[in-house]
Amino acid sequence: MNSRQTLPYTFLVPTILVLMVLAFVPLGYAINISFQDRTLISPNSSYIGFENYIDLFSDRRFKNALWVSFKWEIITVTSTMIAAVGLGVLMFETLKPRTRNLMCLVFLIPVLLPRVSAAFVWSFAFHPLYGIVTYPYRAITGKPLDLLTNPDTALFAVAFVDLWQWGFFFAVIVLKLLESLPPQPLEAARLDYAKTWQIHAFITWPMLKAPLVSLALVKAIESLRSFDLVYIMTRGGPGITTETLDMYAFSQGFIEAGKISYASSMAVIMMVLTVVIFTFIWKRVRT
Amino acid sequence: MKSTFSKLATSTAASAMVLGSLSVGAITLTPQAAVADGHAVCSKPVQILAQPRDGLTLLEEYASEFEELSGASFQIDYLNEGDRRAKSQADAATIGNYNVYYVDEANLALFASSGWIAPLLDHYPEEYDYNDFDPGRIATATYDGTVYFAPILGGGDLMVYRKDLLEAAGIEPPTTLEELKAAVEALHDPDNGIYGIGLRGQRGSGANVWRWMPYFKGMGGEWFDADGNAAMNSEAGIMATETYLELFRYSAPGTQTGSWDESTGAFRAGQIALIIESAPLGGITLDESQSQVADLVGFARPPAPLTGGGFGHGFAIGTRANADDAALDCAGLWAAWATSKENEMRRLEAGQAGELNRLSVIGSDLFAETFGTELPAALADTAEVTAVNFWQDARWQELGGQWGIILEELITGTRDDVPAALAELEEFANDLVE
Amino acid sequence: MKASHIIGKAFLALMAFIVLFPIFWTALNAFKVNADILVTTPKFVFEPTFDNIAYVLSRNSVMAALTNSLVISLTSVVIGIALGLPAAYAVARYPNRWTEEIQFFVLSLRFLPPVAVAIPLMVIWLNLGLYDSWTAMIATYSLLTISITIWLAVPAFQQVPKAIEEAARVDGYGAYAVFLKIALPVAMKTLIGAIAFSFVLIWNEFLIALMLTTGKAKTLPIVASEMSQVGMDVPWGILNAAVILLSIPPLLLLGLLSGFMNSMFSNKSR
Numbered sequence: 001m002n003s004r005q006t007l008p009y010t011f012l013v014p015t016i017l018v019l020m021v022l023a024f025v026p027l028g029y030a031i032n033i034s035f036q037d038r039t040l041i042s043p044n045s046s047y048i049g050f051e052n053y054i055d056l057f058s059d060r061r062f063k064n065a066l067w068v069s070f071k072w073e074i075i076t077v078t079s080t081m082i083a084a085v086g087l088g089v090l091m092f093e094t095l096k097p098r099t100r101n102l103m104c105l106v107f108l109i110p111v112l113l114p115r116v117s118a119a120f121v122w123s124f125a126f127h128p129l130y131g132i133v134t135y136p137y138r139a140i141t142g143k144p145l146d147l148l149t150n151p152d153t154a155l156f157a158v159a160f161v162d163l164w165q166w167g168f169f170f171a172v173i174v175l176k177l178l179e180s181l182p183p184q185p186l187e188a189a190r191l192d193y194a195k196t197w198q199i200h201a202f203i204t205w206p207m208l209k210a211p212l213v214s215l216a217l218v219k220a221i222e223s224l225r226s227f228d229l230v231y232i233m234t235r236g237g238p239g240i241t242t243e244t245l246d247m248y249a250f251s252q253g254f255i256e257a258g259k260i261s262y263a264s265s266m267a268v269i270m271m272v273l274t275v276v277i278f279t280f281i282w283k284r285v286r287t
Numbered sequence: 288m289k290s291t292f293s294k295l296a297t298s299t300a301a302s303a304m305v306l307g308s309l310s311v312g313a314i315t316l317t318p319q320a321a322v323a324d325g326h327a328v329c330s331k332p333v334q335i336l337a338q339p340r341d342g343l344t345l346l347e348e349y350a351s352e353f354e355e356l357s358g359a360s361f362q363i364d365y366l367n368e369g370d371r372r373a374k375s376q377a378d379a380a381t382i383g384n385y386n387v388y389y390v391d392e393a394n395l396a397l398f399a400s401s402g403w404i405a406p407l408l409d410h411y412p413e414e415y416d417y418n419d420f421d422p423g424r425i426a427t428a429t430y431d432g433t434v435y436f437a438p439i440l441g442g443g444d445l446m447v448y449r450k451d452l453l454e455a456a457g458i459e460p461p462t463t464l465e466e467l468k469a470a471v472e473a474l475h476d477p478d479n480g481i482y483g484i485g486l487r488g489q490r491g492s493g494a495n496v497w498r499w500m501p502y503f504k505g506m507g508g509e510w511f512d513a514d515g516n517a518a519m520n521s522e523a524g525i526m527a528t529e530t531y532l533e534l535f536r537y538s539a540p541g542t543q544t545g546s547w548d549e550s551t552g553a554f555r556a557g558q559i560a561l562i563i564e565s566a567p568l569g570g571i572t573l574d575e576s577q578s579q580v581a582d583l584v585g586f587a588r589p590p591a592p593l594t595g596g597g598f599g600h601g602f603a604i605g606t607r608a609n610a611d612d613a614a615l616d617c618a619g620l621w622a623a624w625a626t627s628k629e630n631e632m633r634r635l636e637a638g639q640a641g642e643l644n645r646l647s648v649i650g651s652d653l654f655a656e657t658f659g660t661e662l663p664a665a666l667a668d669t670a671e672v673t674a675v676n677f678w679q680d681a682r683w684q685e686l687g688g689q690w691g692i693i694l695e696e697l698i699t700g701t702r703d704d705v706p707a708a709l710a711e712l713e714e715f716a717n718d719l720v721e
Numbered sequence: 722m723k724a725s726h727i728i729g730k731a732f733l734a735l736m737a738f739i740v741l742f743p744i745f746w747t748a749l750n751a752f753k754v755n756a757d758i759l760v761t762t763p764k765f766v767f768e769p770t771f772d773n774i775a776y777v778l779s780r781n782s783v784m785a786a787l788t789n790s791l792v793i794s795l796t797s798v799v800i801g802i803a804l805g806l807p808a809a810y811a812v813a814r815y816p817n818r819w820t821e822e823i824q825f826f827v828l829s830l831r832f833l834p835p836v837a838v839a840i841p842l843m844v845i846w847l848n849l850g851l852y853d854s855w856t857a858m859i860a861t862y863s864l865l866t867i868s869i870t871i872w873l874a875v876p877a878f879q880q881v882p883k884a885i886e887e888a889a890r891v892d893g894y895g896a897y898a899v900f901l902k903i904a905l906p907v908a909m910k911t912l913i914g915a916i917a918f919s920f921v922l923i924w925n926e927f928l929i930a931l932m933l934t935t936g937k938a939k940t941l942p943i944v945a946s947e948m949s950q951v952g953m954d955v956p957w958g959i960l961n962a963a964v965i966l967l968s969i970p971p972l973l974l975l976g977l978l979s980g981f982m983n984s985m986f987s988n989k990s991r
Contacts, residue, residue, distance in 0.1 A: 142478075237490065237492075258380060
């Protein structure tokens, strides 16, 4: 056997084996403990069949968490995509290449910040009495503005931080995509005095549709990671209005009662839902 | 066990005043004679999981003293109350990293019955004189007849009010719940930055539930009836909850999802007219470095029929991290040293009134000089209404945690049916004890 | 210049302000005493204090967490490189009916909710006696670093001109030598960006670290999040200082990552 035949195996087999062990052992374990009544506190546990799953469907906090997570996905994905396309096109149309590069550097900063940092930075800014964002409102009305403890605004305030991190980052990607388009059709259209919006609607959009859809999908996947922001900024509150699935699973498994098995059954449902939904969408989009 | 805890009622200063007066002037500030030579020498740094306390920050300045005493350093990891409870429980249940845990009245039953902490006095050097602690504190630190922790703070509830605002409005300090409601409503003046009251809205057995319980128990509520069935959805439960929600309309901004820090912070910043909070607030409001209203406050017992929430926090010896007797002794030495008379006196000298637990300290001249007579008298008075409000069971935190979330929903207005909320809690409680 | 251009530029300038100002403000607050932070009218002029930074840097827990974070992040990134780069190269250069499936499998690992991985791993590490240890954290994070490295390195290897590799082969290089001596150095510029991405991802990770550590192996994000209360009040200045400290390493890599984005996209147009 020559080296060209062996290389794919020596390079792929160990890596894939390691990945499979690291991924499938915990998943198998998650399914296993979800059928038990294991808690952190008590050392004993036994198998209880589907009881955890049955309990979940009469658990109003679980149903609420499903709904909050769904809202979270919709809000963060749409707002990020709108901001990304808007800012990307705006940079493409108004800035010279050198300023563009500088702007890209600036716009990359939020996504690089640890989410813990971003959450704190904005928690300070949103502080009802001392925050810099709430300052204009306080100065004008003389009243405090409490965005994070108001059930109507809390989810949006947290989602705003997600938008702040991802919207600017995706704007940079959209700009890079625009820059990578063949310039001839755009120039031809400009020579024909087409309006800017017409150029983008009729020429760039058809070319960029596919990458933008992929981008939206990537964002949808990344949006599943809402925990850090929610945990730092609201802990799922006020009440349970910002309690997403991962926040609730963490609460059950760690904060409130250490019900690992119950949390595990929730995690299994999440896993099945996301893997099935995203695999389906991904395969469809890609073919 | 009930009887041990009922001793709480005679808590704090009441007994302190009597016994303490005998020992006035007996205080000496020389470091305590070196602990039992070779009896508790530490081989490794002591790891402590605690919640932030001014007294502990002060203690860190004297780290070298402990090092000399024991031969080892110590490191305190701080977490706020909710996180400290969650993480110490997770840590103790799993790997047990910490030599010393900060425990409290709410999780003592769980920690002790699970064997996560060791009986304190087996490893507590006698020289530190455990019996110098206030009997109320000792009662809170006792589970099933065994003492488990060395107190860092505790007490009942105290009403603290702004004399200037009450006088200006011609209102006497309320002594009943009806008067309280009227006073809070009358004093509430948000346009001028004054809010009637400061409550706790944040979820948690030690947060919103803690403040709500005095209404529940004061109105005659019980967690479980004689047959062991959950009984929160009673007339008392509904009335207590509705009263609490009604008062919340006058509570300072930020308290709807805030706890002790937010509400006492607003009081100390001069934004609240009247507040009923855990007793250590009294001393804190008199400390000018921490309070903008130090000259303006008066103290009284909580209005009838509210019961004061008796509580106590302190240091207990972890069992997992301390594998042998030497390690247990070392942890015991740290707990003893951290709560020693010398360290309490240092706190007193630094004006930290919230964390004094020893009769000899509360009875000292310096204490009287620093806090005058009004606060000690009020503290003695509150002791009469101090009671055990929570359900004394290892599962209390789970029950309290559940009610905390429901109560937070009620407070922030995302649900409004009080009887349905209490019915949900009852169902949860019945499942829990099944 | 058209009016719409001026408005557009002004709007972008405002956006840049929204990006930078909150961070700048946090950094500024790290140098304030509490009394200068807890004011209703924000203060821009104040007497700077270094106490907050000094406090954060003097805490044993912060130093321990910094060490933990560095050791855990760097080791898992190295494992990601060692196992991820060869696999990515094989996928990029030796496509067959399996490689597409492998690529999708690697991607689908990202679909997994972290909490679904963390809960069972907590039990597993507890059973093995490895809970709250470097080993457990590194093994767990390697799943992330290997998959992200493969994901980002496949296009980087695809961008290496095939002609160069062919030429090397003609010169008598074997397949492994082509990878090590030709493909790797040529793709290096892009690969470094990919590696930096995986480092940032691990450095910033929070949920898994929160569930898999309680003391010894705590990482910096956990310790920073725990700083939200010291003493009776929220120590705003100290917390701000901790947030800034935590954010510095990822920001230091900004230039590298921006370069990575450029090379990933610039070649697409070819």
